[in-house]
Amino acid sequence: MKKLSTLFFLLFAFFVAQAQVKEPVKWTSKIEKKSATEYILVFNATIEDNWHMYSQFSDENGAIPLEVIFNNNKGNYTPVGKAAESKTEKAFNDTFGVTETFWSHNAQLRQTIKITNAANEVIQVELAYQVCKEVCIQGSNLFEFNTKTLKSKEVKNFEAVAVAAAPKKDAVSAVPAVSDTVTVQATEQATELPTQSADTTKVADTTTKSAKSDKDDESETSPFNIFLGTLLAGIFVTFTPCVFPMIPMTVSFFIKQNTSKAKGKFNAVFYGICIIAIYVLLSLPFHIFEGVDGNIFADISTNVYLNVFFFLVFVIFAVSFFGAFEITIPSSLANKADNASNLGGLAGIFFMALTLIIVSFSCTGPALGLVFGTVLSSDGGATLVSLAMFGFGLGLAMPFMVFALFPSLMANLPKSGGWLNTVKVVFGFIELALAFKFLSNADLVLQLHYLEREVFLGIWIAIFAVLALYLFGKFSMPHDSPVPFLSVGRMLLGVLAFAFTVYLVPGLWGAPLKLLSGITPPLNYSESPFGFGGSGGAPVASTEKLPDGAEVAVHGIIAFEDYDKGLAYAKTVNKPVLLDFTGRACVNCRKMEEGVWIDPEVLTILKNDVVLISLYGDEQIDLPENEQFISKYSGRKITTVGKKWSDFQLGKYNSNARPYYVLMGLDEKNLNDPVAYTPDIKEYLKWLQDGVANFK
Structure with a gap:
């Protein structure tokens, strides 16, 4: 069992290993005094060869323009116009049909500001930008200037994950933007990640015999339910900043790359098939494990330490969703896969699919962990793991294949924007809530009574109440863009989260909460096992003696x-x-x-x-x-x-x-x-x- 725990620890440690992507842009800054009340903030960027950073005046329908964000200007100072830029280049991007403006090698910004509060000496300015080569990276750097000492410093570098693999073309303009700008708060770090959920909680025992009931197909771990849940998880993941912007760019690339539309559609569909195949291949080690030890899934499903480990992994993923840090696969893997995509033909398409999977891990990783956590705590064995990975891969690949077959539908796709990060944060709250189910499993198996029904519900009420406040715009997270008004969709999601919170509250007093049967601890695993003014059950009269045992x-x-x-x-x-x-x-x-x-x-x-x-x-x-x-x-x-x-x-x-x-x-x-x-x-x-x- 110790070997088994170590094996799965190493497996999941690989998925949560944090390796920062390459920083292709290095910044320096200084402040110059122009007059008694005016100063010039100077930002100098050194850009690595073959990388391109996009100007604040670049067409917004192409690459993401650079944005200058003033964090503490209210009541202290005002910017005088847009920042002046050093010489830029222009090139036509035939994927998006626009002319983009960008820098190569070096860039400079000069922003004039006028002081309105003489008592304030500190100016905080953030630069949010996108830089592209084979992949596109969103960066965000925070600078602090002192008007008294005329000194400046880079407070934090919020370098973001590589968010997309750009198709190879000869022209510079072939490197399109694929993600939206994120606004990062001055005191926190950046993140990206999403999830949706399947039932993560069924813990079942299994033995070396294959003994099944004719009712098994109705259980939470039936093949159909697992496939449907993981399919939906894969589809939901496409609505994240790492994946969604890739859809139109990738589909357009395949269609325009070939003179024959039929060939282009075939290549795009093959690209989707490769995505599915790669995820299914990830499940093959579990068939080997099962062949070595037929009881491996029984050990996993009832192992307290692994349930606690799943809890910790889910919490890490959720915190990453919220913006505390990035979880990425080492960029060297993405670079190797991207270089292999130059092979051309079907092999090149396979490695393009592999590149997408690697560079989008910050968003797909938590959902993938959710899939593994669900299936490994079931009694379905390795076959169910493969089915789950097939469902997840199919859900992720479907948009690429569908829009390739019916490209006219892309006109109905919403434009990338801040809503993508909102989706990711919502998934983070859900991931955090589900994490406590794994902890509850461990507590129930050991009968420790630390996480009894009231405590569990109290945690969930707090999580979904905070989620409702977030959706109603009462606070923002590190990557959120400003929200001038609530969209209809966000408002309705907020109402749903608030209604769910209200539904949970009576459970503290013994309400059965049938919608969550099996998720919450049982009614009798409680500080008030018979209900406190609720319907938890009726106690045996104090004069009645229970039978022995x-x-x-x-x-x-x-x-x-x-x-x-x-x-x-x-x-x-x-x-x-x-x-x-x-x-x-x-x-x-x-x-x-x-x-x-x-x-x-x-x-x-x-x-x-x-x-x-x-x-x-x-x-x-x-x-x-x-x-x-x-x-x-x-x-x-x-x-x-x-x-x-x-x-x-x-x-x-x-x-x-x-x-x-x-x-x-x-x-x-x-x-x-x-x-x-x-x-x-x-x-x-x-x-x-x-x-x-x-x-x-």
Whole structure:
């Protein structure tokens, strides 16, 4: 297990390794006194060979123009016109059909400012710019000038990630802009990253046998649900600053590069297929791991340390989304892939796709981590990992292929702008919320009660309340552009976030929150397990003595967690047994308890007509030394209570599904066919009624 943890630590460490991209522009600055109230701020840039930085007067429909941002001018000073520029060059960009203005090698800006507050001595100015070669990079540098000492310094360099691979052409103008300008606050660092989500929380056990229930296709980790969730994640990622601006530029490149439109469309579709293939290839190591150790996914799904590690990774990604820092793959990899794209033909197109994947990692990485976190904590094995990667790759590649086949649709694409960063920040809030589900999994498995239902909900309420305030424009993040007014879309998202926050609040007092069944800790894992003025359940009367080995479970049901004690009690009261194979961190188990068991007719049967025995397959309590054994079904050493019940379920019922329900008589024979996840209340109620009737 230690080797397994180390393996996955190294795997994810690769994905979150921070390596700053190359800085092709170096800046110096100085301040000159023009008169008693006027000063000239001078910015000198040295640009590496073959790179081009775009002028503030460049056509906005092409590359992103340079922007001079005055951070502390209000009430202190006013800029006198636009900054004067040194000699620039011009070239026609046939991708966008505009003439762009840019610098090569060197550039100078001279900005005159007039002092309006003599008491203020510090002037803070930020330069936001775009520089392109094979890739385009957005940079943002903050400078501080002192009018008293006439000294200047570069406070921070917010060098951004390479955001796109530009197609190779002979002309300078072939290097188009692909991203929008970002406004960076003076006291924070830059970032880029996005995500969308699939269900990240199902933790299930598996064994070397392939035992499936006919209900498995309805679970949260069914192949269809995983494919759909990861497909949507891939599509959402395209609406981020690293990917969205690439769509029209790449499609236009393929269509205009070839004299034959059919050939251009074929190349663009092949480009999308390459994106899909590369992501699927990333899943191949997991097939090797599974071949070496068939229980690897069981270890992952129930491993506390890995759940905590996923929590930390998601928090890092979320903080990066917010603008604290950049997460990128080393630029040397992007350069090697980009150079390989010069091969031409289909091989060149493959490496163009690889370049896109590498340079857009700051935006796709968090979503990719979400995909891995979802599937690795499921019981689907390596095949499901490959399916998830296929879905994610297809979602990312679809826009490139669709717009290549139907280029007229590009006219309907919205223009790149500050809204892209807003999307990224929203994903950051969602990523942060989902991170706490992994931490909750670990807490539930260990039964530490640190992250009980009220604490978990309190954290989520705070996260989504802050998200609502952000969407309503009450504050901004480092990369946000100024918001003069709220767009309709942003306002509606804010309303949705606020409504969701309001929905969460009653859960603090015991409301079931059925929409989040399986995501939040269960109702009985709470400071007030029976609800505080809510519907968490009804406590057993203080005068009622619980049977030996029993405890009060969800909704006030008396339940046993030991098979022998539960069966013995059932014989004394002459009632059938309901075996509930479940898990502390099982999503679908919670969905059944909070969405089906709460039904009045179902709850009546569970409280009065059966004896409930809940066997937790992920229980981490060690068995006494004399009770440990080697399983004759899996060959594994059974050392914990959870492994004991999982082995029992596999051996007796040839199933490892969770939840899994068995109604049996006092002779331990089934009263009807066992069922797994059955979210339909009427269907589950009929199954209970039939089993109880057969017992009678």
